[in-house]
Amino acid sequence: MRTPFIAANWKMYKTVHEAVAFVKEIRPMVKDVHDVEIVIAPPLTSVRPVVEAAHASNIGVAAQNMYWEREGAFTGEVSAPMIKETGAEYVIIGHSERRGLFGETDHTVNRKLTAALAAQLTPIVCIGETLDEREREETLTILDRQIKEGLDGLTADHIAGLVVAYEPVWAIGTGRNATPQQAGEAHAHIRGRLRQWFGGLAADQCHVIYGGSVKADNIRDLASIPDVDGALVGGASLDVRGFFEIITRSRPAAAV
Numbered sequence: 001m002r003t004p005f006i007a008a009n010w011k012m013y014k015t016v017h018e019a020v021a022f023v024k025e026i027r028p029m030v031k032d033v034h035d036v037e038i039v040i041a042p043p044l045t046s047v048r049p050v051v052e053a054a055h056a057s058n059i060g061v062a063a064q065n066m067y068w069e070r071e072g073a074f075t076g077e078v079s080a081p082m083i084k085e086t087g088a089e090y091v092i093i094g095h096s097e098r099r100g101l102f103g104e105t106d107h108t109v110n111r112k113l114t115a116a117l118a119a120q121l122t123p124i125v126c127i128g129e130t131l132d133e134r135e136r137e138e139t140l141t142i143l144d145r146q147i148k149e150g151l152d153g154l155t156a157d158h159i160a161g162l163v164v165a166y167e168p169v170w171a172i173g174t175g176r177n178a179t180p181q182q183a184g185e186a187h188a189h190i191r192g193r194l195r196q197w198f199g200g201l202a203a204d205q206c207h208v209i210y211g212g213s214v215k216a217d218n219i220r221d222l223a224s225i226p227d228v229d230g231a232l233v234g235g236a237s238l239d240v241r242g243f244f245e246i247i248t249r250s251r252p253a254a255a256v
C-alpha cells in the first residue's frame with residue numbers, strides 16, 4: 001500500500017521570512033500525521049531555511065529545479081549535490097512551467113533525473129498534456145513519450161522510489177481540474193506503462209500523484225481514485241489552513 005504523498009509547490013511565492021513562518025505554524029498541526037508523506041518545495045532562497053525550520057519533523061523539503069552538471073560555468077544554475085547539501089531530499093523536475101516557459105524537453109528532464117538520482121535526491125517528475133493535445137485526443141501518446149524519453153535509462157529500483165506527478169497543463173492555476181474519470185484514465189495509463197516498461201514491483205511502489213487546481217474541496221474525490229497516490233498542490237498550498245485541510249482530507253479513510 002502506497003502512503004499518500006502531498007507536496008506543496010510554492011513556485012515563485014514567499015520570502016524566506018514567510019516560508020519559515022509557514023513551516024513553524026504547520027509543523028505542530030501535522031506532527032501526528034504519520035500516514036501521509038508531506039513535502040514543501042519553496043523557492044530556492046528558502047530551501048535551507050525551510051530545512052532548518054522542518055528539522056526533526058515529518059515535513060520533507062524539495063527544490064523546484066536543478067541543473068544536471070555537478071559544477072561549472074553555468075551562471076544562475078544549481079546542481080543536484082548542492083541541493084542535497086542543503087538537507088533537501090526531493091527535487092521537482094520537468095514542471096510544465098519549466099517546459100513551457102524555460103524550454104525544457106524530455107531530453108533535459110532525463111538528464112536532470114539521472115543527475116538527481118546520482119545525488120540521492122528523490123525526483124518528483126512532472127508530466128502532462130496541454131489543452132491542444134487533449135483536444136486532439138493525444139493525451140495518452142504524449143504521456144507515453146514523456147515517460148519513455150524522460151525516464152530512459154532508469155532502473156526498476158529508481159522507478160520504485162520515484163514520484164511521478166500527472167499535471168494536465170490546462171488544469172494548472174485555472175481552477176478547472178480534471179474530472180475523476182479523466183484523472184483516473186491518465187493515472188491508470190501511467191501505472192500500466194510503468195508496469196510494462198519497468199516491472200510490476202517498481203510500478204506498484206512508484207507514487208503517481210495528481211496536480212492541477214487541487215483544493216481542500218476536491219482532494220477527497222481525487223485521492224479516492226485507485227491510482228492517484230496524492231497531489232502536487234500549487235496555489236492552495238500557500239495558505240497554512242488550506243494546505244493542512246488538503247493533508248487531512250487525503251489521509252487513508254480508516255485513520256481519520
Ligand code: 13P
Nearest residue numbers: 009172173212213234235
Ligand atoms: P495549481 O494547484 O495552482 O493549479 O498548480 C498546480 C501545480 O502546478 C503544482 O505543481
